[in-house]
Amino acid sequence: PSPTPSPPRTELSRSKTSTGKTIIVEGNIGAGKSTFLNYFRRYKNVEILKEPVDEWKNVAGYNALDLMYKDALRWSAAFECMVTLSMLKHHQNSKKPHTLKMLERSIYSTRYCFMENLRESQLIPSVDYSILKEYHKWIDLHEDIHVDLIVYLRASPDTCVQRMKKRNRSEETGVPLEYLQALHRLHDDWLLHGKRGKLPAPVLVLDADKDLPELQEDIASYSHDILGGLT
Numbered sequence: 001p002s003p004t005p006s007p008p009r010t011e012l013s014r015s016k017t018s019t020g021k022t023i024i025v026e027g028n029i030g031a032g033k034s035t036f037l038n039y040f041r042r043y044k045n046v047e048i049l050k051e052p053v054d055e056w057k058n059v060a061g062y063n064a065l066d067l068m069y070k071d072a073l074r075w076s077a078a079f080e081c082m083v084t085l086s087m088l089k090h091h092q093n094s095k096k097p098h099t100l101k102m103l104e105r106s107i108y109s110t111r112y113c114f115m116e117n118l119r120e121s122q123l124i125p126s127v128d129y130s131i132l133k134e135y136h137k138w139i140d141l142h143e144d145i146h147v148d149l150i151v152y153l154r155a156s157p158d159t160c161v162q163r164m165k166k167r168n169r170s171e172e173t174g175v176p177l178e179y180l181q182a183l184h185r186l187h188d189d190w191l192l193h194g195k196r197g198k199l200p201a202p203v204l205v206l207d208a209d210k211d212l213p214e215l216q217e218d219i220a221s222y223s224h225d226i227l228g229g230l231t
């Protein structure tokens with residue numbers, strides 16, 4: 001079948017768009033972050049920074065994502081170090097003038113969800129965790145990580161498992177349901193229950209259990225608020 005043509009890219013009127021602002025898109029593995037970000041590709045002055053998963057799969061020829069899933073105790077610190085650097089680069093990415101920056105994830109979910117999950121599940125040696133934490137403490141103190149809105153795509157772990165199975169990323173084939181359940185709880189703790197202290201920005205929660213066409217409709221209906229509702 002011929003591919004669906006992309007819709008024409010629209011120039012948002014500056015008065016309607018919060019240009020110069022940063023939105024981060026959060027949610028469990030398989031929650032639909034890519035679908036969400038792809039929707040906003042139609043807008044010329046929205047700059048989308050997706051996670052560089054392909055870079056993580058090829059670090060000087062090594063698949064760091066695969067190594068981490070195969071032997072977390074050995075490789076999770078190295079992997080999270082790589083992820084932290086990617087996130088920092090995205091936060092620091094100098095914005096093009098008059099654009100709104102949309103990031104897939106952030107330094108916050110790396111720290112509060114993934115690193116925390118590794119620690120709780122004892123999948124990271126405690127010295128490695130402490131070193132990573134020092135990096136994050138330093139970043140917190142010395143870098144300006146500004147965020148204006150957090151979009152939380154909240155999907156149940158069961159939905160995430162189904163979506164992961166469907167997309168079939170080879171590195172993720174052994175990820176158990178319990179791993180996604182723990183990550184789900186950690187996202188909720190951070191974004192809904194305020195258990196990680198002050199949130200960096202207000203949170204918009206979208207029900208990402210809906211099937212993708214329905215979720216896309218929701219995204220479309222919220223797009224005005226997401227793009228223009230920031231002050």
Ligand code: TTP
Pocket residue numbers: 027028029030031032033034035051053065080083105109110114115172
């Ligand atoms: P996600 O950031 O959840 O991206 P995704 O492509 O699964 O998102 P979606 O389906 O919602 O579009 O994770 C990418 C992979 O990287 C996944 O296997 C989890 C892993 N990962 C970590 O292990 N640690 C981290 O700190 C991050 C950010 C990702």
